[in-house]
Amino acid sequence: MKKSKSPDNTNPKIIKSTSNLKNFKNLSRKERMERTKKFSEQYRITEGNSFELKKYNTDISFDTDAEDKSLVAETLQLGVEALATMQDILYAQDKWSVLLIFQAMDAAGKDGAIKHVMSGVNPQGCQVSSFKAPSSEELDHDFLWRCQKHLPERGRIGIFNRSYYEEVLVVRVHEQLLQSQKLAEKLITKNIWQERFEDIRNFEKYLHRNGTVVIKFFLNVSKEEQKKRFIERIEDADKNWKFSTTDIKERGHWEEYMNAYEDLIQNTATKDSPWYVVPADNKSYARIVIASAIINALDDMDLEYPKVSDEKIAELNEVKKALLNEK
Ligand code: ATP
Ligand code: MG
Numbered sequence: 380m381k382k383s384k385s386p387d388n389t390n391p392k393i394i395k396s397t398s399n400l401k402n403f404k405n406l407s408r409k410e411r412m413e414r415t416k417k418f419s420e421q422y423r424i425t426e427g428n429s430f431e432l433k434k435y436n437t438d439i440s441f442d443t444d445a446e447d448k449s450l451v452a453e454t455l456q457l458g459v460e461a462l463a464t465m466q467d468i469l470y471a472q473d474k475w476s477v478l479l480i481f482q483a484m485d486a487a488g489k490d491g492a493i494k495h496v497m498s499g500v501n502p503q504g505c506q507v508s509s510f511k512a513p514s515s516e517e518l519d520h521d522f523l524w525r526c527q528k529h530l531p532e533r534g535r536i537g538i539f540n541r542s543y544y545e546e547v548l549v550v551r552v553h554e555q556l557l558q559s560q561k562l563a564e565k566l567i568t569k570n571i572w573q574e575r576f577e578d579i580r581n582f583e584k585y586l587h588r589n590g591t592v593v594i595k596f597f598l599n600v601s602k603e604e605q606k607k608r609f610i611e612r613i614e615d616a617d618k619n620w621k622f623s624t625t626d627i628k629e630r631g632h633w634e635e636y637m638n639a640y641e642d643l644i645q646n647t648a649t650k651d652s653p654w655y656v657v658p659a660d661n662k663s664y665a666r667i668v669i670a671s672a673i674i675n676a677l678d679d680m681d682l683e684y685p686k687v688s689d690e691k692i693a694e695l696n697e698v699k700k701a702l703l704n705e706k
Contacts, residue, residue: 408457415457416678419671422655427648432641437601438660451663455495458670463499465677466536470504471684473534476591479673480539482548483598484636485626486608487659489540492598496670497538506531509540518560522546522575523582533590543582544595547575547643552635576646583652593652594676596669597640598659602633 406414424430469475481489497505508529517525523543531537550556557567568574583593600608609630612622629636648654655672659665687695 411454411457412461412674415454415461415667415671416675417671418454419655419668419675422657422668423672424644424648424654424656425650427645427654430641430645430648432599432637432644432656435599435656436658437599437604439658439664451667454667455663455670458667458674459496459499461674462496462670462677463501465674465682466500466504468682468684469536469677469680470501470534472682473685474590475680475682476531476533477536477673477676478531478539478586478591478593479536480542480544480593480595481598482541482544482595482640483659484600484605484633485629486605486612486621487598487600488662488665489598491662492596492666492669493538493540495666496673497536500536504534505536505538507538507540510542510545522550522560523578530586530591543579544643544647547572547579548636548639549629551639552629552632572642573646576643579647580649583647583649587651592676592680594672595647595652595654596672597644597654597656598665599656600659602630604660605630 422435469477481493483489493507497507506529508526510525513525526539526543529537529539550560551572557571586593609622609626612618644654644656655668657665657668
């Protein structure tokens with residue numbers, strides 16, 4: 380049994396084990412779905428005012444015995460299957476779209492989480508976009524522009540690997556980056572970050588009112604775990620490509636990033652566009668939380684396959700009869 384790393388910072392609300400998924404095997408599929416769906420609610424922030432990052436664990440006590448491992452695999456499988464079914468309906472209905480935003484420090488497992496959770500989903504109904512340091516063309520526009528171009532069409536799930544939230548993270552931590560945006564001096568006010576939060580809130584509200592459900596994930600990895608993963612990337616030749624020396628520079632600004640994350644969650648977590656603060660030191664656990672959160676959101680959307688009119692059904696029956704009578 381692994382112990383939680385920071386017991387002093389523990390929020391009593393946060394369940395720190397998979398105990399609520401125990402005895403899973405004895406449950407019906409419907410009950411298992413219900414439990415999987417509810418599992419992520421403990422990490423959801425819908426109202427940011429009193430949010431304190433230090434109360435959210437990066438790690439959870441996690442049984443490493445075989446039973447727990449198979450439980451994790453089973454839950455994830457259920458999540459992946461449910462997601463695929465719901466995505467199929469989303470696509471058929473062609474009414475709503477879903478935008479999933481992933482933000483994290485380096486090596487927190489964004490790429491792996493996206494890959495695993497979306498593994499059962501039809502690639503036609505899903506688009507992943509990654510946002511790196513902006514190009515000169517992108518810098519010639521407002522900070523939301525490049526992300527707007529990649530918003531999901533109706534019926535699709537869009538995934539942002541990093542996003543416009545970088546504006547209130549890396550740009551805030553390295554304020555000189557604001558200069559490269561060619562903004563007029565008078566636009567860089569002393570309230571610039573509050574203004575950015577307001578713009579993001581309004582943008583997400585706008586998306587919501589236009590049929591896009593926005594869900595945001597912060598993969599909350601600890602500084603110790605990041606160190607371990609960086610060392611792995613250096614020691615394992617096949618992982619060398621994943622390591623960049625700028626990652627180490629950013630690690631040096633850890634506290635500033637954590638403060639920036641806390642502030643942005645306080646200012647942009649809403650009922651319609653919640654943040655999930657996902658414990659990310661254990662990759663499997665993080666993936667279950669993410670799968671669960673997506674199912675939860677899709678389930679709330681009351682998805683159903685488009686209804687076919689009586690005339691259409693009669694027409695289909697005629698066609699079937701003709702096909703069966705074909706010589
Ligand atoms: P990986 O390292 O797993 O390949 P990554 O998302 O870290 O994925 P990188 O190319 O290493 O990709 O890093 C992208 C970098 O671009 C990050 O350091 C990020 O902070 C930076 N970046 C993203 N958006 C902006 C922005 N608007 N302004 C400045 N830098 C940005
Ligand atoms: Mg990187």
